[in-house]
Amino acid sequence: MGVRALQKEKTRRALVDAAFNQLSAERSFSSLSLREVAREAGIAPTSFYRHFKDMNELGLTMVDEGGLTLRQMMRKGRQRAEAGGSVIRISVDTFVEVLESNPNVFRILLHERSGTSAAFRAAVAREIEHFISELSHYTEATAGRTPMLARVQAEALVTLVFNAGASALDMKRADRKVLADHLVLQLRMVAKGAEALQHKVETK
Amino acid sequence: MGVRALQKEKTRRALVDAAFNQLSAERSFSSLSLREVAREAGIAPTSFYRHFKDMNELGLTMVDEGGLTLRQMMRKGRQRAEAGGSVIRISVDTFVEVLESNPNVFRILLHERSGTSAAFRAAVAREIEHFISELSHYTEATAGRTPMLARVQAEALVTLVFNAGASALDMKRADRKVLADHLVLQLRMVAKGAEALQHKVETK
């Protein structure tokens, strides 16, 4: 890759990173202005256009990138689980770790999931769909669940996890522990309940 | 009440209604400007201050009002359930009805729950807490659940319902039916699972 393309990539990264860094509990992506991001990245406002058509395009890039990051980390966690131990417990712990090390990645997904741009909502939905689908297959395979029940169960699990993540963002470490315990209980409820419903169908 | 106070109340309502009416899938409260709301309400921008300190105060009013509306409607639904039939099914149906007749009330709660203002998040959390608490007591009383388990269970139920509501906002009627069915299944899973967990504790 030429010197030129390399420098371009570097600036592009600076923009993405600048945007991520400006996110916080008090600052959502949609509240960032093009000029702010450019300023933080150390380039002129008009230079922004050399990399993205508009802020929307930047945001979608961030969602995709964030979703990928999240999935990679969760996959690593699942590998850890295969070494033995409760899948649920280990997955929750992994999730909490991810949350703590990448709060802003999680923020943009969380916020734009119910945001005002249809494109954003669709992008986040796609990322979440990845999670549901992976989990659904996993449950089908290991618990012998009906495809339909597996799907509904996976949706419930992912919903509960994401939602807990949202609450966790505002908390301190101690409260997060309690939350994690509650979450584990809730996930177990769903798992047990799904099992019960399955038996009911089978014996009918 | 004097003529004066009456007129004031009327304008105040006009402001709140104007704000609610401007909400949509593409427009969140935080994206509304004071001037827009004033324009829609038919008053001068500066007159806004005769009624609210700033947009934040308007928003909090809307959250409180919206939460109240929601709770009242759900309570009516629960009364309907007492006449017989599945509590879960009837509650879900009620919820869907509420959603369809007051989408914007639901929107502001949903969006500001993960919004950028701590005050808003707290206000929404308070409203949701009402739901959880009511439901938790209900489950304790009718299913004889442990307070702690009842609480965790209620949290899960409310989370699932709210989340389904969020997805439903974007859908057409037919898809909403499917969603409602899934939701009912998920709620049953949690109920069954909670029961199972309770027995486990009791027989130990």
Next chain:
DNA sequence: TTATTGGGCGTACAGTTGTACGCCAATTTA
């Protein structure tokens, strides 16, 4: 070597925002 490309910049402009200030007129109070 010369010509082309393209990332970055500065200037410029029109639009929108929140809000300070002062006035008016009608209701309310004294």
Next chain:
DNA sequence: TAAATTGGCGTACAACTGTACGCCCAATAA
């Protein structure tokens, strides 16, 4: 009746926004 209160308005201003346009110059292509 006279005085005080108050909801509503218009004007004004500084801050900020997105983005069109044209220039520069270093990397690349011919």
